[in-house]
Amino acid sequence: MSEDRKSPPRVALVGNPNSGKTALFNAMTGARQKVANYAGVTVEKKEGLFVSPAGTRVRVMDLPGTYSLRARSPDEEVTRDVVLGRMEGEEVPDAVVFVADATNLRLNLRLALELKKLGRPIILALNMMDAAEKQGLKVDPAELSAELGMPVVPTIAIQTGGIQTLLDQIDRTIQVAELEGWSHNRAECGWSEPSSHDLRDYHREVERVLARAIHSHARPHTATQHLDKVLLMPGIGLPILLAVLFLTFQAVFTWARVPMELLDAGITLLKEGVDLTLPDGPLKSLVIDGIIAGVGSVIIFLPQILVLFFFIQMLEDTGYMARAAFLLDKLMGGVGLHGRAFIPLLSSFACAVPGIMAARTIENRADRIATIMIAPLMTCSARLPVYTLLIAAFIPERPVLGGWINLPGLVMFALYAAGILSGLLVALVMKRTVLKGAREPLLMQLPAYRLPRPRNVALGLLERGQAFLVRAGTTIFTLMVVVWALGSFPAPPDGALEPAIRYSIAGAIGHALEPLLAPIGFNWQIALALVPGMAAREVAVGVLGTIYALSGNGDALRSSLATALAHSWSLPTALSLLAWYVFAPQCLATLSVVRRELNSRFWPLVMFVFLTGLAYGAAFVTYRVAVSVLGG
């Protein structure tokens, strides 16, 4: 039936977490992959393309890893809905490739049996065969295939070995399916949610199959046992984890510095280039002040985000991330958070947006909401420019603690710590009040440690980088244009003495806000900067620069702005603004991602109100205390 075949055949990869699905996907598709979103949900949809040995173009989907089709988290729901053909806008896949970790068949094969019930063509990729053989596994693929009633292909996803055979098998399976008209006349789907009784039956069936197909069982992975003895040892495991985190943060700031300076220089060059080529007027202002300055101020964080994700990816691929969740579960449980909340919160230090998206792996909705709500309290890198500016302007370089660290460093640390501590506090309060209920069980496999492959890490980073740039190029771009328009219209009257922005719509809003913000020591300039700061926090720095109307346009702005601020603001005002920024609710991108992720207008509103309240309260207290101690 090839006449009704409009699109290339589609294959879905399904498997337990850590079975090597992503590695296999990368081996099959190379760099020919793209990431989009499924309609209506933000779960990433990873799709790739390969040309089979028979010359057919085949689309492959990498589905989120799961232990069961009874979806427990939004992530797993996608897997279930796609394989069941229930996903809106997705055709049911023509074949399923089940990726099994050969060192762990007892656990893995149960899902293969469950998938077989779908009545759709299915292929078993027996992955990690290299590791399995090293551990002494002797398995007969032919026997396994006969017992399971599905083709079995041994693979090593991190080498090309076996991939070719797998592609051949996909070809054959698709051909057979087409001949039999499977793919288009939906086969009878015999799957229904298994009861615990069914699960035990599956389990017994797996034992039976394995008894026939496995001639010698795999020994435990000895390196993993030795490593865990140290990494999970009470009293040693947590300090090691802290050291790993510390190293990560160090790297985020040190490794990213040079690329960020280069980007900054590039953006300045671009501005100068446009400045020379475009005639003066609104268009030039839009391009330079709106687009290049606005989007540039976000893109400049790309290096930091990539470094952070490099570490996260390494921790995930090695298998250490699950250990981190294990080590932190009890401590985080003290404030009602799930051990899994660790990863989203860690990501939030780069940017709350990917952090909030990573919370999808948390099964329980109340747990998930609590995690999402405190994600913005983890100091994201967008707040750094504000911190750096104010610290440079107001905090003197002075060694403290016997010269080990200096005062600016200490203040920076205190700002981070304030965010983390208040986040934990907020979680505690929420879990005791609005989000009551027992915590979701922690049931998590601790996978064997594996050496990450540079290629897989690189592909993962590429994906993150692309996602970030796409966001910067669309959402942030639009917001920046809006902010620019608010700040530019109406134009100032002739002979205006104050900066043009004062006469604009944004200026009017800033003035309206001023009386509200006076009690916390903010002047109209700050009030005004907070308005466009809605789009992205770091824009506030640019706006302050514009307002203080320094002669130099753009370059050398930051250092001279610091001097200007040091002269015109009092120390209590600066401290108050720092305190405000620890909580700083004004980031539209975060609020919009919360809305999408939780599919609710209520929670982003709650987030905005409680963060604004916290920011106002913290700034108020800081200002009042500072005024009484230091004098206005």
Place this chain on the structure above:
Amino acid sequence: MSPAPADRSAVNPVLLGSLGKGTRAEIVGLDESRVHTPLKSGELERRLIEMGLVEGAHVEVLHEGFPRRDPIAVRVNDHTVALRRAEADAVLVVALTTMSAV
């Protein structure tokens, strides 16, 4: 490795959540009724089975978390599962080695 139920039926089962580090045991039953979870009834049992915690499986407590030795990392046949003691109490086991319980 066929289990020999004859000599174990005499032994009283204990809860997996009460085992100390190093204890080996065999799972003899699942009973989630004494565990307080936000899940609907029957769900914890199914999840446990899906993670390999099913009758007949051999388990050993490998690691204990901090503080209060919670959660625990349990080797289940060939793989390792992390879970909290509270939920491990849904798993009934008989000890295969005599090591100190918590």
